[in-house]
Amino acid sequence: MGAMERLSEHLRGRMVDLRKAKDEGKKIIGYTPGGYFPEELALAAGAVPVGLLRGGEHEPVLMAGAYMPRWFDTFARAQIGYRVLKEDAAYQLIDLLVVPVTNNHMRAIADAWDFYTDVEVFRFGVPHRKNDRSCEYYLDGIKSFREKLESLTGAKIEDSKLREIIDLCNKERSLFEEISLMRKSDRPPISGRDFARLNHASFIADKKVVVNVLESLRDELKGKEGKKPRSRILLTGSTMAFGDYKIYDLIEETGADVVMEEFAEGIRHYWWRVEPDTDLMSALADRYFRKRVCAGWFRPGRERLDYVCQLAKEFKADGVIWYQCMYHDCYDMESYYFPNILKEQTGLSMLKIATDYDASETGPFRTRVETFVETIK
Amino acid sequence: MYYTEVLKLCGFEDAEIERERPRIDKAFERLAIDAEDCQRAEDRLRKYFSVELLGVRRCLGIWLKDLIDLVLSKEEGKKVVYTGVPPPAGLALSLNLAGVWCGVLDYTLGLTIGLIFNKLTPLLEAAEEHGTPPETASCSFHQARLGAIVKGIVPVPDAVLSPGFFCDQSAKVWDIIQALYGSPIMYLDSCMDSAWDEWPEIPHRRVRLYAADMREAEEELESVLGIEMSEEILMAGWRNFMELRLSVQRMIELAKLEPKPISQVDLNPFWRLVSVPGNWSLKEGKEVIGILTAEIEKRVEEGKGVMEKGTPRVGLYAVAVSDPAVTRMIEESGLNLVGPLAYYLPPLQRMESRYTTAEEQSVEGSLRRGVFHSTSGFLIETIEGCKMLDLDGFLWFSQKACRASMPQMLIYKKAMEEELGIPVLVLEADLFDTRSYSAESLRTRVETFADLLRERKAAKRA
Numbered sequence: 069m070g071a072m073e074r075l076s077e078h079l080r081g082r083m084v085d086l087r088k089a090k091d092e093g094k095k096i097i098g099y100t101p102g103g104y105f106p107e108e109l110a111l112a113a114g115a116v117p118v119g120l121l122r123g124g125e126h127e128p129v130l131m132a133g134a135y136m137p138r139w140f141d142t143f144a145r146a147q148i149g150y151r152v153l154k155e156d157a158a159y160q161l162i163d164l165l166v167v168p169v170t171n172n173h174m175r176a177i178a179d180a181w182d183f184y185t186d187v188e189v190f191r192f193g194v195p196h197r198k199n200d201r202s203c204e205y206y207l208d209g210i211k212s213f214r215e216k217l218e219s220l221t222g223a224k225i226e227d228s229k230l231r232e233i234i235d236l237c238n239k240e241r242s243l244f245e246e247i248s249l250m251r252k253s254d255r256p257p258i259s260g261r262d263f264a265r266l267n268h269a270s271f272i273a274d275k276k277v278v279v280n281v282l283e284s285l286r287d288e289l290k291g292k293e294g295k296k297p298r299s300r301i302l303l304t305g306s307t308m309a310f311g312d313y314k315i316y317d318l319i320e321e322t323g324a325d326v327v328m329e330e331f332a333e334g335i336r337h338y339w340w341r342v343e344p345d346t347d348l349m350s351a352l353a354d355r356y357f358r359k360r361v362c363a364g365w366f367r368p369g370r371e372r373l374d375y376v377c378q379l380a381k382e383f384k385a386d387g388v389i390w391y392q393c394m395y396h397d398c399y400d401m402e403s404y405y406f407p408n409i410l411k412e413q414t415g416l417s418m419l420k421i422a423t424d425y426d427a428s429e430t431g432p433f434r435t436r437v438e439t440f441v442e443t444i445k
Numbered sequence: 446m447y448y449t450e451v452l453k454l455c456g457f458e459d460a461e462i463e464r465e466r467p468r469i470d471k472a473f474e475r476l477a478i479d480a481e482d483c484q485r486a487e488d489r490l491r492k493y494f495s496v497e498l499l500g501v502r503r504c505l506g507i508w509l510k511d512l513i514d515l516v517l518s519k520e521e522g523k524k525v526v527y528t529g530v531p532p533p534a535g536l537a538l539s540l541n542l543a544g545v546w547c548g549v550l551d552y553t554l555g556l557t558i559g560l561i562f563n564k565l566t567p568l569l570e571a572a573e574e575h576g577t578p579p580e581t582a583s584c585s586f587h588q589a590r591l592g593a594i595v596k597g598i599v600p601v602p603d604a605v606l607s608p609g610f611f612c613d614q615s616a617k618v619w620d621i622i623q624a625l626y627g628s629p630i631m632y633l634d635s636c637m638d639s640a641w642d643e644w645p646e647i648p649h650r651r652v653r654l655y656a657a658d659m660r661e662a663e664e665e666l667e668s669v670l671g672i673e674m675s676e677e678i679l680m681a682g683w684r685n686f687m688e689l690r691l692s693v694q695r696m697i698e699l700a701k702l703e704p705k706p707i708s709q710v711d712l713n714p715f716w717r718l719v720s721v722p723g724n725w726s727l728k729e730g731k732e733v734i735g736i737l738t739a740e741i742e743k744r745v746e747e748g749k750g751v752m753e754k755g756t757p758r759v760g761l762y763a764v765a766v767s768d769p770a771v772t773r774m775i776e777e778s779g780l781n782l783v784g785p786l787a788y789y790l791p792p793l794q795r796m797e798s799r800y801t802t803a804e805e806q807s808v809e810g811s812l813r814r815g816v817f818h819s820t821s822g823f824l825i826e827t828i829e830g831c832k833m834l835d836l837d838g839f840l841w842f843s844q845k846a847c848r849a850s851m852p853q854m855l856i857y858k859k860a861m862e863e864e865l866g867i868p869v870l871v872l873e874a875d876l877f878d879t880r881s882y883s884a885e886s887l888r889t890r891v892e893t894f895a896d897l898l899r900e901r902k903a904a905k906r907a
Contacts, residue, residue, distance in 0.1 A: 137854060139582055139846045169638040171613045172848035179820040182641040183856045193636025195654060196609055196616070202634065205654050209638070367609050367616050367632050368623060395582050397614040397848060404576030405624035422580070 071285035072262070075269055078277050083157040085274070089116055090161055095221050098162030098187075100147070100177055101271055102170050102333045103360060104194045106210055106352045108237050108342065110166075111275060112230040113217040118158050119271030120165070121334050122150050123309020126426045135180050141393035142424050143307040143333065144173040148180040151187075158272065162187055164220060166213065170194045170332075171365040171398065190216050196367045198358060207353040214349070227348055234342045234351070236275055243282035244270075244338035250289055251327045252383055257292040258285075260303065260326025261316035267336050268310040298323035299445045302385035304376050305392035306364060306399040307333040315391050315421065318434050322441040328383040330376050332363035365398040373406050377413040387417055387444035389437070394424040417444055447480035448473060454490045455561070456499065456506035456733075465513075472516040476598050478562060486562045493710050493769035500737025501711045507725040507733060508556040508714060511548060514724060518546045519600045524670045527590070528606040529615040530850075531811040532721050533633060533659060535803055536606065539682025541724040543672045547606075548723035551586040552766070554593055555877050556714050559767025568592030569878055576621045582846040585878035587618040594622060601626045604669045606662055610635035610655065611817055612849035629669055631662035635808070637819060644822030647812045656804035663804075683803045685727055689719045692731045697788055699741045701834070704750020706741045709782045710769045716785060717766075756781040757837040757898035760830065762851065764842060766876045774884035775840070778895040782840070786830045787814055820853045827857065828864050838868045838898045840891075845875040845882070868901070870894045 090096055094116055099105040101121040110117040128149025135148045151159045167178040169191050182189045192209025195202035218224055250257050270278045301324050308331040329335055340359040344351050361375045392399040407418045419440040421433055452462050495501050518525050526547040528537055540547035559565040571592035577583035593599045607630050609616030619630050635655040639648055663674045718726045761784040765771040800806050811817045815826030839861055843851045858869045874882040
């Protein structure tokens with residue numbers, strides 16, 4: 069059985085495993101997948117972290133209309149929708165929802181869950197600038213989260229255990245990076261869609277299984293050559309949710325492929341490691357807040373925009389597709405002035421697409437993607 | 446001149462108009478305000494406002510003078526600093542004391558170009574061509590600001606004080622301005638991360654971060670603007686702000702009386718004098734508030750009111766800023782609007798401060814308002830306010846596309862109906878943009894709501 073099949077097999081039984089773990093007294097910690105949740109802490113406390121990152125379907129968005137105004141971004145609205153629809157076990161099993169409050173949309177998720185569900189919600193803030201006092205703020209937040217976990221699980225998080233988990237998570241990051249870098253090849257051995265699915269799986273699957281699968285996959289992909297894409301696309305934007313693969317499909321239908329993606333939410337960030345040679349909590353804050361390239365709601369968000377340009381050059385992209393959730397205001401605004409920066413730094417063009425996870429979008433999106441791919445190459 | 450009458454309706458004296466004529470001519474030319482606009486403004490002011498009250502006229506004049514000063518600021522050698530919501534009001538007033546034009550541009554435009562001249566649409570359309578197209582559902586407050594700058598009717602700022610913890614979009618619009626014009630931005634940051642049950646506790650971490658940013662901003666402003674922000678001037682700004690807040694208290698008490706002595710339409714520009722004060726609020730705000738307070742007192746003594754005693758009392762968080770027709774329609778439907786509730790503060794907001802510096806007290810002051818604290822804080826504060834004011838209903842007049850101050854209408858409605866047992870109407874509308882919502886489009890719902898409240902009130906009496 070290949071690595072990807074093994075992962076699929078594990079995912080098929082994952083909810084049953086979570087149910088069993090819960091019955092055995094383990095705490096299931098749900099979290100919003102914006103990259104600011106230090107899962108090392110949850111794992112070190114003996115809890116099971118599960119990213120709530122489903123998206124791409126319209127029904128939860130419609131359902132959310134009774135709970136949230138329509139001006140919140142599609143992904144945020146969908147999160148309360150999945151809970152009330154009761155179709156995804158992950159949204160029902162969690163004992164605690166952790167929301168690193170990054171922006172108004174994430175705050176809305178926390179509010180909706182606090183008010184409409186019986187799930188306890190824990191929030192900590194993610195400031196919008198990078199400096200020492202902002203990092204200190206984030207550090208304070210994750211320290212409170214550590215205390216919360218210890219009281220919830222009844223287990224003290226020992227440094228030795230935390231160090232061990234940090235190593236495991238770093239290994240996962242290294243493997244993701246190694247596989248991702250293979251996409252620099254003219255004939256990437258893994259498609260953009262498969263990479264996204266793999267990345268998404270890592271939010272839900274058991275950490276050791278993920279690391280094991282990634283090791284096997286890396287070995288399988290070494291030296292392998294895939295199809296030469298007609299055009300190499302860098303995909304960026306606000307959110308790439310688990311299940312929201314329409315844009316990948318449309319790009320692949322044109323013969324192009326996504327060779328790199330940069331998203332604030334939904335895609336695990338793997339470029340940076342936790343360096344546990346100092347105080348472990350500070351090391352986590354350093355990795356999650358300081359090193360991580362900021363998201364679009366940072367002020368100003370220039371670091372990310374320059375970073376996207378850098379990725380576009382490194383991965384030899386022929387064009388950039390900006391894929392965001394509808395009404396994600398910060399991304400809407402950055403998408404206005406980013407094309408000039410992109411053109412100036414790379415000479416590339418950009419296509420913007422905003423989704424409301426609606427099936428009726430597919431036709432117009434297809435026309436726009438096809439035209440874009442035609443235009444760039 | 447074509448604008449003489451409208452200026453008189455805004456409290457200008459003849460001699461003042463004569464003296465200021467060259468400046469007014471220049472400013473109106475740049476604002477593209479012509480005879481037709483002034484005729485429209487005149488009709489509008491006479492139709493909707495109690496222009497027989499000097500206080501009302503002078504208050505409108507304060508906003509107009511702020512706009513004229515702003516438009517001419519560059520050629521008159523004045524530096525310009527824009528800020529946002531929640532405004533660091535003490536610091537903003539300190540900057541004005543230091544000779545800088547500092548204010549919340551959104552409101553300056555909304556209360557003049559919008560409220561007086563009904564001419565915001567070209568600004569909103571300009572903004573839609575510069576990063577906030579209609580399909581993005583951008584807030585019209587920010588669009589007005591962006592549109593005015595890109596159209597060149599107000600100056601590109603010398604600096605921006607961007608309070609970004611509350612509204613992401615507000616901060617991000619300044620990033621567009623920076624991308625277009627390179628304006629330096631001083632960010633005042635924090636996080637809306639208070640736990641659901643944390644209100645009214647104000648987390649020290651939030652105060653500490655924001656206050657530190659404010660201190661840094663003060664230093665940067667000194668170097669960017671070439672001014673001195675001494676301790677004295679900072680404290681004076683803060684003191685002036687507190688005095689303004691206090692000066693409005695008597696007016697609030699009078700506005701609560703029945704029969705209601707004054708319309709919300711007239712009060713609308715007054716609330717902003719104290720919540721988003723600028724240079725003319727500093728110069729004339731207290732005096733003008735005093736004038737209107739005396740005029741209301743006289744009406745009370747004479748038993749005069751703008752609606753019958755016993756009219757259902759309906760709480761509200763916000764009213765349309767730029768369209769008086771909406772508020773007038775609500776009142777004509779037979780609803781006594783009580784609010785905006787933020788000004789009718791429950792006693793718990795008058796706790797003693799544990800902070801000593803101007804910056805910390807300023808942040809703490811903002812966070813004591815539920816809306817800037819958390820969704821739950823806002824909800825509890827609103828519920829307590831409704832109880833205190835013994836309201837018959839509540840009307841959430843919402844800002845379309847707002848992700849910050851009014852986002853959780855559905856939560857508020859459900860919680861308030863359950864906790865208070867009063868009907869709550871959510872009106873999706875817009876405080877600035879009159880293109881999608883008008884008094885007539887909202888009338889049926891408001892009238893039905895008013896009927897419901899009247900029946901409930903009658904049933905209660907029976």
